[in-house]
Amino acid sequence: xxxxxxxxxxxxxxxxxxxxxxxxxxxxxxxxxxxxxxxxxxxxxxxxxxxxxxxxxxxxxxxxxxxxxxxxxxxxxxxxxxxxxxxxxxxxxxxxxxx
Numbered sequence: 001x002x003x004x005x006x007x008x009x010x011x012x013x014x015x016x017x018x019x020x021x022x023x024x025x026x027x028x029x030x031x032x033x034x035x036x037x038x039x040x041x042x043x044x045x046x047x048x049x050x051x052x053x054x055x056x057x058x059x060x061x062x063x064x065x066x067x068x069x070x071x072x073x074x075x076x077x078x079x080x081x082x083x084x085x086x087x088x089x090x091x092x093x094x095x096x097x098x099x
Contacts, residue, residue, distance in 0.1 A: 018051060019093060064088075
C-alpha cells in the first residue's frame with residue numbers, strides 16, 4: 001500500500017508539495033562584498049520546509065563551480081554568479097528577483 005502525503009493528499013510518488021512551494025516563493029539574489037574585497041552571491045527567501053536547502057545549495061555550487069554554504073535559510077556562493085544562479089533557479093521552477 002502506498003503512503004499518502006498529508007499536505008497535498010496525493011501518493012508519495014506523485015507528491016506536488018515541492019513544486020507548489022517553489023512556485024509560491026520569490027527568491028532574492030544579491031551580491032555582497034565581504035572582508036578583503038571578496039564577493040559573495042547571496043540567495044535568500046527560501047522559507048518553506050519542504051525544500052531541502054542543503055541539496056539546493058549543493059546543486060548551485062556544482063552548476064557555478066564555486067564554493068559556498070547554506071545557513072540560516074540562505075545560500076552563499078563564493079563569487080559573482082547572479083545571472084547563472086538566476087537561470088538555474090528559474091529552470092528549476094523558482095520565481096527569482098535580482099537585486
